[in-house]
Amino acid sequence: MKTFTRSKRTRRLALTATCALIATGGTATLVATTAQATPTTPKATAAASGQTGPYLYLGWGSPPKATDVMSATGTTQFTMAFILSDGGCNPKWDGSRALTGGSDQSTINSIRSAGGDVTVSFGGWSGNKLGEKCSSASALAGAYQKVIDAYKLKSIDIDIEASEFENATVRQRVIDALKIVKQKNSGIKVYVTFGTTTSGPDSNGKDLVKRGATSGVDVDGWAVMPFDFGQGSVDMAAATKSAVDGLKNTVASAYGLSSDDAYRKVGFSSMNGKTDVAGETVTLDNFKSVVSYAKSHHLARVSFWSLNRDRKCGSGGDADACSGIDQGTYDFTKVLAGYTG
DSSP states (O other), X not given: OOOOOOOSSSOSOOTTSOOOOOOOOOOOOOOOOOSOXXXXXXXXXXXXXXXXXXXXXXXXXXXXXXXXXXXXXOOOEXXXXXXXXXXXXXXXXXXXXXXXXXXXXXXXXXXXXXXXXEEEEEEOSSSOOHHHHSSSHHHHHHHHHHHHHHHTOSEEEEEOOHHHHHOHHHHXXXXXXXXXXXXXXXXXXXXXXXXXXXXXXXXXXXXXXXXHHHTTOOOSEEEEEOOOOOSSSOOHHHHHHHHHHHHHHHHHHXXXXXXXXXXXXXXXXXXXXXXXXXXXXXXXXXXXXXXXXXXXXXXXXXXXXXXXXXXXXXXTOOTXXXXXXXXXXXXXXXXXXXXXX
């Protein structure tokens, strides 16, 4: 089996293979609290920066031309993945490609020239994470700031997974760094994305949200990844809604919000088609259902992994380059394109 260095939630496994979940472990003790955040609860009808936008990854999976996708679907937002550590506290695309001057920058420039914009995502499943390689919150905030400044970003996504997510010290470092980012960049949207159970965040996820609240960080959208549950064949639409409802409850409790306001501070990033786990498939009808659910609750962020996969597989299809289901090209992106919260 050909192996790639994956830097996203999807483990590098063929979809036809039997896949195993990577279990997160450990329950961290919440640090002493400081002033609790007073989050904003925007109710605007226009899509905010980062409120939508499928993940586009240029490292593999035959990435489509972004401007062609814009013309075909009407989408104007993209989530560009991933910024990782180059081995130290320095950000690079996938940990190896230069921050500016390469294909990532040219893609972003073309999106903006066509009237769109991007959210840049830090992290993913694989690779060296800045949250671990930067030794302090100020250093980590500085690494985030390099990317914000390089692209004059209006929004960022922290896709916190694997060892970065499982370590309580690192979770706090990420939260503290995001507080600095918020203070230094007026109006920037900050989204935090992490794994989930079918009923909502696990102990690490709950701890992360609580740390955000007690540290005074107004995260614009806490988003879960409702897939790879490892429970065999499940109703992925129902599981997604249940996971987001659980996240809403966690955020409402941590930040002292009403149910309605908490929904406006949460969201999800689905996976289109077959997931990494045998028995799980997010069908197009499933995705339409969860996007409709998102609209009814005015969720802060709705996305999916990935645009690279938003097409039917050909002969010997690659799991990184197609969804594994019968669909039209960019069908999932077309559903997502109209989402404005």
